[in-house]
Amino acid sequence: MNKKKLFAFNSQLLIPVIAIVILVIFNLFRDPSFFSVSIASNNNGDPVLQGNLISILNGASELVILAMGMTLVTAACGGQDISVGALSAIAGSVFVKVLKSGGSISPGLVIGGFLCCCIVAMIFGAFNGTLVSVFGIQPMIATLILFTCGRSIAYWINGGATPTVTSPVITAIGGFIPGIPVPTPILIVILAACLFALLFRFTTLGLYIQSVGINQAASRLNGIHNVGIKLLSFIILGACCAVSGVIGVSRLGLINHETLLLNIEMDAILAVAIGGNSLGGGRFNMIGSVIGAYAIQMLTITLYAMKVPSTDVKAYKAVVIILLVVIGSPVVKEAAGRFWKKISEKGTAGTGKEAA
């Protein structure tokens, strides 16, 4: 009884957790030392953590942050924002532009740059949100606009192929803060997760978003501002884009408008889906999306470690994703549920007979 309750309670997280567990077991089987973490010193002489586990946690940072924002938009609007990659490129470009405006890059300038790109990204987010909430355009169509022209806008802001910025402050954001062996992007993700946790703990935003996603008419009659909630979800996603754009730029101290976080919108949507969230809106579980994002990154790193040929990487990824999505589909879940019931009934019947 207790077990069954636990199963039902966590059923949404089941798929992402299973995905992670399968990948972990597969990797341990393939290479027992796959997840070993060691401390090395980098070329500046600072101690840093090293290993595949760190690479996965570190590399997934941008994706995790975007997946968190994408979860909200998906839940509130019943559709996805496909412009997050382009918007991150714009945010990154604004960040670089501000950094290049001053002579030397001081921590104050970096904070100013971050605030600027945050504001710009939130304005663009509000633009997407306005199209969706006020004009009632399908989210995928509304965000297609920015998806198409976003990277050109990013190019306009700076010009040139790959503007670079070098500074110890930037390295500290995208790499390691001297003396702290954990990559900074991981710390930023933890910070963002805490902010979201506080937001849901101390406000009713989560509840409102779900009710708007489930039934607009009912939530309106209950006094919830549908347009405002949808708009807010897009603005929050805009801020997420700014954060991931800044991380992306800071990793290497350069921005390539064409490739920065390219195709990440698809991975972010996939993370939301693997996380067991309905892409049609309504109830959501952000933890599921986060686990989904890490699963995707683990898959990528696994394929690299397996030295899959370049031309085949996407095909391998596709096969795994098909499996995950099919396993997570309602039809399979229901069938599995019935199967489970049958087995447990047989089991109790068997024990009953024995007792008799």
Add this chain to the structure above:
Amino acid sequence: MKKILALVMTACIVMGLAGCAVPAASSAPAAPAAEAPAAAEEEPAAEAPAPAAEGLIKVGVVNNPPSESGYREANVNDFISVFTPENGYDAKFYYSIKNDEQLSAARQFITDGVDYLLISAAETTGWDAVLKDAQDAGIGVFLFDRMIDCDPSLFEAAVVSDMAQEGETAVSWLLSLDLPEYNVIHIQGAMGSDAQLGRTGALDEQFESGKMNKVVQQTATWDEAEAKKIVESVINSKEPFNVIYAENDGMAKGAVAALDEAGITHGVDKDVVVMGFDCNKWALRELLAGNWNYDGQCSPFQAQVISDMIQTLQSGGAIEGLNDAKQIISVEKGFDAREITEEDIATYGLGE
């Protein structure tokens, strides 16, 4: 109320866009076509000295817009700097990424009665009629950078890049290092692109012949961050490697970031040899500092070769050194960190 909100939001966007666009336009004088990708105007500066135009050779250049890439920017600037009145040319330039616009520009140049037509076509087809018109009008046609699908009799010569040669130059440089063993991490560009095929080919031959050992060969689709992840995964697997062959500068930078974090030394006389492509200025500075070892370039500099051929034709000579397809393959440059100078960076570096 909603409508007002919507209006305000739309206004915000417009303001935001305008705010972004203005500083960009004023602070980027080096990229003239950044503001107008479909720039349809000819370069007025070149035709300024009208009376002196008597003895000048009239040249019409049809090219792609400089905003296309760092490569194109350098290519455009090269032609502007070579075909000047001081060098005896009255040159007009036209930039478009669209084939039909290029075609009508070429027709216009023919009508204007230019002596030579220089073309880097947006597409390889559709040019036969225009080239025939040019031939009938006695205009010499040179193709540069990109070939056109047509009979070789329709043009004088084509100056093109051989992508495969770029890879060969780089690999023969790598062989000249004479390392005791070659354990190569090969980071590829977007699979199937011209640059990837050319830069991969020569290295693949070495892998097949067994001269070099393939530690990993993976595509990062030109993405710097992805390149870093690939190198990280090799470092984590503890497999030994001593060469990183990245098919562009950005990916080389990503790879180097992974080395730095792992405390592995790289560059001249260090543990790992780092090779990149494209010759961005910032990359060449890494070479000069000894952090990287080699940077190869798909040469965007074809103007001087064409100018020399025009001078030969003008003095009644015949063009020599063409292959069967009437092509001249540009010489691909590769820079060695031990020999590069500030001057090289200024001359051959792309971007800022």
